[in-house]
Amino acid sequence: MEESVLEQAVKPFTKWVGGKRRIIKKILPFVPLQFDSYFEPFVGGGAMYFTIGCFAKQCYINDINGELINAYCQLRDNPQGLKERLRTYIYDKDFYLAVRARDRDPSFVTSAPLERAVRLIYLLRVCYNGLYRVNSQGYFNTPFGRYDDPKICRDELLDEASAYLNQVPTEISNVSYSELIDKMDDNSFVYFDPPYMPIARNSFTSYHAQDEWDDSAQAELARFCQQLDSKGVRFMQSNSDSSAIRKLYQGFTIIPLSTHSTINADPRTRHKRREVLIINYKPPVPLPPGTYRPR
Incomplete structure (x- = not known):
């Protein structure tokens, strides 16, 4: 190449x-x-x-990851709607925590695909280190990230x-x-x-606490x-x-x-x-x- x-x-x-x-x-x-x-x-x-x-x-x-794939589909099918909604989101810790907490609501799984895509892109733009991580209950739990005025909606x-x-x-x-x-x-x-085979005890192995990508998963992929x-x-x-x-x-x-x-x-x-x-x-x-x- x-x-x-x-x-x-x-x-x-x-x-x-x-x-x-x-x-x-x-x-x-x-x-x-x-x-x-x-x-x-x-x-x-x-x-x-x-x-x-x-x-x-x-x-x-x-x-x-269904949330990620939904974001791909929304970006393909409705980029204008995605951008319009992203422009209403702000870089603020309280706002971030409120958006992050939406998946605690039982109605989240049936919420509009566009809103879920906007939420994911926003969280990954603003959370610590861009890390997608959920706890054992499946709730997004990455803390707020400290950045110098991150651009949330990057139109281009x-x-x-x-x-x-x-x-x-x-x-x-x-x-x-x-x-x-x-x-x-x-x-x-x-x-x-x-997810990589861990080489240290604190190595990243999965996005989901309840679904570790373990040795058996590595062997299955092999x-x-x-x-x-x-x-x-x-x-x-x-x-x-x-x-x-x-x-x-x-x-x-x-x-x-x-x-x-x-x-x-x-x-x-x-x-x-x-x-x-x-x-x-x-x-x-x-x-x-x-x-x-x-x-």
Whole structure:
């Protein structure tokens, strides 16, 4: 992928923990040069989709987080309404806490999709570190963030993302990643960006306290990747550089990357970390030193 790809990329419309915008330059060289369909089963903020999705004939973006997927759909279908409502929201702690508390109301689940999308985008713009997190009852609980007058409604950002969603043939879903397999074939490219295998006790593992992405979930994803490989589907996965991940994916090429962590709540514990790209195909560039190749 050339530098021009980055120049024409659309920025994600919302913050999302684990977003790949900061390290996408390190990932792009290893992306296949051609594919007909592009899948992103853990789309999050969509940095990869908004960069390489336009090169596919058909895209499929998915996330298990229904509120996030609703925001994507509203941005695609009603960007003007989204912006008009966002402009009425303010950067104020009491206002933030009131908006955050809306999911405590039983009627929240049946509230208008537009209002839920506006709420999510606002919360992620104003909450601490842009972290989507809910407690064991499913209530959003990230504290208020301290920023220098954050712009809540970023018109140009929203307009560009909305135009992209409408111009690039894209199917948006809110299902388990495994349900997408029947749509994948040997002309597909799948990029996985799941919650990472923890390498420290305080590592981020899931957005939901009641639904931890644990070792068994990591193992299940590894088995799914093996299914894709046997089907001839090309995939790439980002994950932590841990011995457990290397063992799970010992049959595939594992490329080391150096990145900066921005997830930990304590800024003092944010540091350079090692993560990996796992692929099952020959990349268009030479593999870097330290790459593990299956025998």
